[in-house]
Amino acid sequence: MRSVEIFKIGKAYPNPYGEPFRAVVDFSLNIDQGEFVGLIGHSGCGKSTVLTMLAGLNEISEGGIVVSGREIDGAGPDRAVVFQSPCLMPWSTAYGNVMLGVKNVYPHASRAERSQIVESALSSVGLADSMEKYPREMSGGMQQRVGIARAIALKPKLLLLDEPFGRLDSLTRMELQDVMLDILNREKITTLLVSHDVDEVVFLCDRVVMMTNGPEATIGEVLAIDFERPRDRTEILQDPLYFRCLDHLVSFLTERAHLRTEPRIHDSSNLLTFEGTKPEVAAH
Numbered sequence: 001m002r003s004v005e006i007f008k009i010g011k012a013y014p015n016p017y018g019e020p021f022r023a024v025v026d027f028s029l030n031i032d033q034g035e036f037v038g039l040i041g042h043s044g045c046g047k048s049t050v051l052t053m054l055a056g057l058n059e060i061s062e063g064g065i066v067v068s069g070r071e072i073d074g075a076g077p078d079r080a081v082v083f084q085s086p087c088l089m090p091w092s093t094a095y096g097n098v099m100l101g102v103k104n105v106y107p108h109a110s111r112a113e114r115s116q117i118v119e120s121a122l123s124s125v126g127l128a129d130s131m132e133k134y135p136r137e138m139s140g141g142m143q144q145r146v147g148i149a150r151a152i153a154l155k156p157k158l159l160l161l162d163e164p165f166g167r168l169d170s171l172t173r174m175e176l177q178d179v180m181l182d183i184l185n186r187e188k189i190t191t192l193l194v195s196h197d198v199d200e201v202v203f204l205c206d207r208v209v210m211m212t213n214g215p216e217a218t219i220g221e222v223l224a225i226d227f228e229r230p231r232d233r234t235e236i237l238q239d240p241l242y243f244r245c246l247d248h249l250v251s252f253l254t255e256r257a258h259l260r261t262e263p264r265i266h267d268s269s270n271l272l273t274f275e276g277t278k279p280e281v282a283a284h
């Protein structure tokens with residue numbers, strides 16, 4: 001079932017002379033219910049522009065976006081965003097920070113129901129024992145767990161992740177990637193992840209959308225990642241398919257991101273092996 005339909009969206013920012021700078025053009029993508037899609041591209045190509053238009057935080061210049069059958073017009077509780085920095089309220093505990101959004105989104109729920117939503121969200125990110133901690137008492141990884149709990153507590157139709165693990169050390173990043181996978185396996189929330197990290201998108205995502213360089217950035221290629229779920233990091237890291245996917249993404253970024261072609265759709269099981277024993281299939 002379709003969860004998100006993006007029709008030919010574009011964004012033009014005014015440049016210092018007041019003329020339009022077309023950052024993103026003609027970006028079209030459908031995302032299925034429960035699908036986890038990664039969005040990669042060079043820095044400055046327009047990934048955050050696409051994500052913030054989906055969040056309703058950035059006006060869409062051309063085209064439109066439909067989420068769960070309804071065209072979006074501004075921000076709404078059907079979409080939740082996790083940014084690189086969680087921006088928690090420093091005067092409020094982990095519990096209080098998550099409760100803030102829950103109160104807005106469930107104004108008619110009882111106090112006990114709201115409390116149950118907050119506690120369950122914090123437990124699912126591994127913070128059951130730290131609900132009363134203030135941001136200053138938490139590490140960066142714990143604060144980002146609160147940011148994730150705050151987003152999933154709203155039970156969004158679309159979860160938007162803007163490099164949420166980008167500022168964390170590599171061990172904490174891996175822990176949080178596993179937390180995210182556990183949550184998405186259980187709750188099947190449709191998710192778009194903007195990332196710089198090719199390893200991360202191959203491990204986490206069902207499909208990776210590769211953006212061309214800007215200006216006038218758009219979709220260059222899409223790669224379906226054929227690992228089954230639930231995913232096991234050790235098994236995936238030993239699978240030659242993982243390295244073929246990485247190789248494909250890196251070769252797009254280094255060799256093809258500047259090209260202007262129709263979007264090319266690939267399935268990871270059809271990618272060339274390093275020995276070249278399987279033919280590459282590119283469907284338009």
Ligand code: ADP
Nearest residue numbers: 013014023042043044045046047048049050214
């Ligand atoms: P990415 O997330 O891939 O790094 P962005 O979406 O942040 O890229 O930016 C895409 C392009 O749009 C860049 O050239 C950037 O300078 C420009 N841009 C982003 N936000 C604005 C803005 N508010 N005003 C003008 N130009 C912007």
